[in-house]
Amino acid sequence: xxxxxxxLGLVVGLSIWVWQQFQLNRYISxxxxxxxxxxxxxxxxxxxxLRHELALVKYQGLQLQQQLQTYQDLLEFAPIGYLQLDxxxxxxxxxxxxREILYLQRWQPGQVRLLVELVRSYxxxxxxxxxxxxxxxxxxxxxxxxxxxxxxxxxxxxxxVLRATGLPLPKGQVGVFLENRQPLLEVNxxxxxxxxxxxxxxxxxxxxxxxxxxxxxxxLDSPLKRWVDRLMLEVDRLINLVQSWLDLTQLETNPxxxxxxxxxxxxxxxxxxWETLELSAQQRDMHFMYSGPDHVWVSADSSRMFQVFxxxxxxxxxxxxxxxKIHVDVKINARQEQVEGNTSxxxxxxxxxxxxxxxxxxxxxxxxxxxxxxxxxxxxxxxxASEESITTIGxxxxxxxxxxxxxxxxxxxxxxxxxxxxxxxxQIVLPGIMAKF
Amino acid sequence: MKAPLSNHGSNxxxxxxxxxxxxxxxxxxxxxxxxxxxEKSFRLSHQALFARDLRAALELPQIDKRIDTFYRQIxxxxxxxMTSLAPTDRDLRCLSAFMQLVRDLERIGDYAEDLGExxxxxxxxxxxxxxxxxxxxxHHAQAMLATSLVALADLDExxxxxxKYLDDxxxxxxxxxxxxxxxxxxxxxxxxxxxxxxxxxRCLERMADHATNxxxxxxxxxxxxxx
Numbered sequence: 001x002x003x004x005x006x007x008l009g010l011v012v013g014l015s016i017w018v019w020q021q022f023q024l025n026r027y028i029s030x031x032x033x034x035x036x037x038x039x040x041x042x043x044x045x046x047x048x049x050l051r052h053e054l055a056l057v058k059y060q061g062l063q064l065q066q067q068l069q070t071y072q073d074l075l076e077f078a079p080i081g082y083l084q085l086d087x088x089x090x091x092x093x094x095x096x097x098x099r100e101i102l103y104l105q106r107w108q109p110g111q112v113r114l115l116v117e118l119v120r121s122y123x124x125x126x127x128x129x130x131x132x133x134x135x136x137x138x139x140x141x142x143x144x145x146x147x148x149x150x151x152x153x154x155x156x157x158x159x160x161v162l163r164a165t166g167l168p169l170p171k172g173q174v175g176v177f178l179e180n181r182q183p184l185l186e187v188n189x190x191x192x193x194x195x196x197x198x199x200x201x202x203x204x205x206x207x208x209x210x211x212x213x214x215x216x217x218x219x220l221d222s223p224l225k226r227w228v229d230r231l232m233l234e235v236d237r238l239i240n241l242v243q244s245w246l247d248l249t250q251l252e253t254n255p256x257x258x259x260x261x262x263x264x265x266x267x268x269x270x271x272x273x274w275e276t277l278e279l280s281a282q283q284r285d286m287h288f289m290y291s292g293p294d295h296v297w298v299s300a301d302s303s304r305m306f307q308v309f310x311x312x313x314x315x316x317x318x319x320x321x322x323x324x325k326i327h328v329d330v331k332i333n334a335r336q337e338q339v340e341g342n343t344s345x346x347x348x349x350x351x352x353x354x355x356x357x358x359x360x361x362x363x364x365x366x367x368x369x370x371x372x373x374x375x376x377x378x379x380x381x382x383x384x385a386s387e388e389s390i391t392t393i394g395x396x397x398x399x400x401x402x403x404x405x406x407x408x409x410x411x412x413x414x415x416x417x418x419x420x421x422x423x424x425x426x427q428i429v430l431p432g433i434m435a436k437f
Numbered sequence: 438m439k440a441p442l443s444n445h446g447s448n449x450x451x452x453x454x455x456x457x458x459x460x461x462x463x464x465x466x467x468x469x470x471x472x473x474x475x476e477k478s479f480r481l482s483h484q485a486l487f488a489r490d491l492r493a494a495l496e497l498p499q500i501d502k503r504i505d506t507f508y509r510q511i512x513x514x515x516x517x518x519m520t521s522l523a524p525t526d527r528d529l530r531c532l533s534a535f536m537q538l539v540r541d542l543e544r545i546g547d548y549a550e551d552l553g554e555x556x557x558x559x560x561x562x563x564x565x566x567x568x569x570x571x572x573x574x575x576h577h578a579q580a581m582l583a584t585s586l587v588a589l590a591d592l593d594e595x596x597x598x599x600x601k602y603l604d605d606x607x608x609x610x611x612x613x614x615x616x617x618x619x620x621x622x623x624x625x626x627x628x629x630x631x632x633x634x635x636x637x638x639r640c641l642e643r644m645a646d647h648a649t650n651x652x653x654x655x656x657x658x659x660x661x662x663x664x
């Protein structure tokens with residue numbers, strides 16, 4: 001009896017043990033299943049397999065850590081700055097370049113501090129905030145003035161133009177790439193200055209050459225005179241180029257001071273420009289149309305604005321096939337959203353659209369059309385430009401000058417292709433309209 | 438190491454910081470951002486006055502508006518936290534110091550705007566020979582503002598108290614320039630440039646004073662004692 005109950009107990013105990021073993025094995029193999037996906041295909045006993053898997057996971061973990069370290073090292077020595085901030089704008093990490101750009105010597109790796117405690121830059125903090133709010137890439141370029149506690153450093157150290165790119169990261173974190181644009185800008189300035197110096201030097205001899213050519217023109221007869229006439233055209237072209245460059249430089253360095261503002265009626269200004277161009281337009285059978293109010297008074301420099309419309313309309317005539325139409329539409333925007341940094345925007349602004357029915361700009365040209373000496377499809381423009389009489393547009397500076405003049409007037413200009421006509425579409429917005437009749 | 442202001446928050450529930458700590462940190466951030474804006478407007482006013490950069494002068498009213506917005510917002514939030522979250526001793530000190538400190542910052546911003554207006558008015562006149570000295574005075578005042586903001590960021594009492602001594606440099610410069618202006622004889626032409634220079638040094642002297650005040654308030658946050 002005792003033996004029987006002992007056996008029964010043993011059997012029950014054993015069966016429970018077997019059942020548990022079975023459960024455990026099943027559990028372990030379940031755990032292992034996702035891990036064994038690519039590894040050992042040989043069916044090992046359970047425990048060695050478990051050991052093997054654990055070693056594998058450990059190894060993978062180590063490798064991942066190594067990889068992470070490599071990436072971090074790469075970031076640390078990257079040629080552009082990198083900052084990482086948490087959800088409360090505290091600086092978690094930054095690389096060497098960022099420390100250099102932002103003068104972050106006070107920061108120690110591992111320290112978590114508010115970004116503004118270390119870099120008092122409103123713009124940078126704002127960019128981080130905005131990136132987090134909108135959860136999308138944000139780019140900002142601004143002039144960064146490091147602030148210093150001692151006077152000597154303040155006088156010595158120059159400001160930098162920085163470009164920051166904010167990237168939203170998980171958990172409200174934000175990563176910021178910093179580029180120092182200062183060297184690039186300086187190179188550009190040096191180039192422009194060198195070019196202006198050259199232009200200055202060229203102006204005087206060119207004027208003398210022109211005088212000589214003029215004298216020759218009167219004294220030469222038919223076969224030779226033709227050559228000299230041709231020479232005269234080319235000299236004028238060069239003088240124009242030099243003068244345009246000097247104008248442009250002057251406008252750029254001192255945009256607001258150069259304007260002789262007066263009250264100008266836009267409509268009569270545009271019409272008078274057209275009258276000047278009418279002859280060449282008639283030759284190419286171009287049609288001009290004006291729509292808008294009869295009088296639009298704006299405060300502007302009338303000779304500069306004349307130049308703007310001259311360049312724009314002349315472009316329309318040049319880069320269009322004969323028989324094309326040019327439409328100038330003037331509109332008054334009564335309600336105007338307030339733009340930062342511009343107080344005159346409370347006044348209504350005037351919008352001028354110049355649309356032609358030509359080929360328009362090609363997509364890759366559009367972002368560059370206002371750059372100096374940028375010419376779109378060279379095969380087309382060069383050919384037509386050399387046939388034409390000389391105007392400022394032939395220099396490749398026309399649109400750059402237009403843009404500078406508009407900026408000097410606190411306005412803006414955009415180049416687009418018109419969705420209906422397919423031709424070029426220039427849109428100018430000028431603030432500070434006086435009154436309408 | 439944590440940010441100085443969050444140290445005392447560690448006794449709250451272990452992994453998440455208390456609401457109060459977070460609120461105070463956000464407030465500190467706003468104060469420092471406002472400080473950064475004030476520094477910027479001071480710098481622009483310097484540029485307008487001494488480099489005759491009128492575009493800088495035109496930017497000033499816009500920035501001043503933003504500074505004012507910060508001022509009102511921070512003051513309101515301080516009051517809100519004081520009444521609703523029952524802060525401890527040190528936090529309370531922090532909050533009351535913030536409230537007074539933003540007032541100083543706001544005043545500095547106002548003076549910067551005044552300097553911008555002076556720059557526009559003085560523009561047509563030839564440059565006065567005392568201008569470099571006044572520019573130096575402005576640099577000193579700016580350095581004081583920077584020092585006070587760094588002291589605030591680090592909660593560094595020693596640095597905060599040192600501003601008082603820097604103020605002497607500005608005060609001496611003020612005296613010197615004032616006397617030099619006052620003793621000028623045989624002035625021909627308009628009096629306006631002299632008046633404007635007098636006003637400008639007054640503004641700068643006041644700005645330096647406010648920067649000193651900020652330093653005092655920071656010291657108060659740290660030690661709890663007014664000097």
